[in-house]
Amino acid sequence: MALAQSIPTPEQLQVPETEAAPKKLSMVVFSGDMDKAMAAFIIATGAAASGIQVTMFFTFWGLKLIQDGERTGSSVFGRAMGLMNRGGIDRVGPSKFNFLGVGRWMFKKMMRSKNVASLPELREMATDLGVKMIACNMSMDVMEIPEGKLITDVDQVAGVATFIEEAQQSQTTLFI
Amino acid sequence: MALAQSIPTPEQLQVPETEAAPKKLSMVVFSGDMDKAMAAFIIATGAAASGIQVTMFFTFWGLKLIQDGERTGSSVFGRAMGLMNRGGIDRVGPSKFNFLGVGRWMFKKMMRSKNVASLPELREMATDLGVKMIACNMSMDVMEIPEGKLITDVDQVAGVATFIEEAQQSQTTLFI
């Protein structure tokens, strides 16, 4: 009996291996540029569509992508930032060739003509596919963006520790 | 006998652990800037040289790094983009201090004087070391870059699902 007890059962042999755990992908969305946001949401929705648990942690300029587009800020600085950074996901411009908005218009037109989903559509798709969207509380505090000015699809307002925990369970981590 | 059968053999105990699988590194090359491209190719060739399987997924501005340098685009927008984005890997400028091309010239000169491989040389090295280069089909479609305008070293034209599959098998993933 002692021998039998010393023989590990198949269950005891089970190690929590990477393959068995749910597959996860976590990304920091730091950028609020149109082109990088496209890349972020395309990767997120693509991964979620193939059964991977996806977490997007929006911080700094990335917060613009999950704001409702209304003005924010209470202090002089906060309001100045809100003004410079105003408009929601539909007003972000590309990181290059923006030319005061011409680039944004051109990119949108090119993508529409190629039947590529727009940013608002991609974000909706992400929500439908169960992508977890977390807003960085520290950035919100510094940029004076209250929780009420975020879109309702945001799952959580949390700090960097939450991202780090998600990242540790993820096979793939990206900083965009 | 029943007991002996219930005792797992060493082979059965083998779990598919990370160490046993081939080591892999996957990166999204989103940027077409000279300095970031240098970083991408230096990491890729460094990893490949130490026996790691490397996949580079070129998307958005990164496509410039694997184009033959000829003009692209058929629509007005496509041609405008092809014009702004023309020139292959040898014409990309740094993300900072470009000053209308002076920065590019200066960086090239500094790197040559320090015997650092140039971007075309690094890309060739990557090919020689078996780095897998994938071109993003969606970006190619939006930017109107036909497959014939890519360098022949490109291994595959594929979508985001292919990158996600590669990334899931990789210990290291980067977005550059």
Add this chain to the structure above:
Amino acid sequence: MALAQSIPTPEQLQVPETEAAPKKLSMVVFSGDMDKAMAAFIIATGAAASGIQVTMFFTFWGLKLIQDGERTGSSVFGRAMGLMNRGGIDRVGPSKFNFLGVGRWMFKKMMRSKNVASLPELREMATDLGVKMIACNMSMDVMEIPEGKLITDVDQVAGVATFIEEAQQSQTTLFI
């Protein structure tokens, strides 16, 4: 006895699984922008505070974050770069809305008013938490930054192979 010997002991069953190995996070700090540097140091200190071994590999513009702030460069190009890139971690500006330094001043003021640690404080915290800081020797060579102009908290001057080794042992890798 032969049977007993063929039965693996719990110790023998132990596979080097991800959970058992020390948790690690490695990042390439390519950017020298204030906002991205904030993100890098906040992630690094956050991870280190929760018991994760963190390695920061500073390369290209990121080197500015671990310089003592004195002028660098010996050749004409090196001195021009040292001039453009002068000042240590306290003089870096944000990637957006810098407006010749106004943005930097504004961001600093906003962060101070929200009790967010400054970059010099975050870097000191990183050192105190045992974050390993590596300076990229190739970038130092190209940009003509001698080892003596780095802060003394830098643990190592090394090449890309060292980063790749660290990255292979890490659950989380980021390129910032």
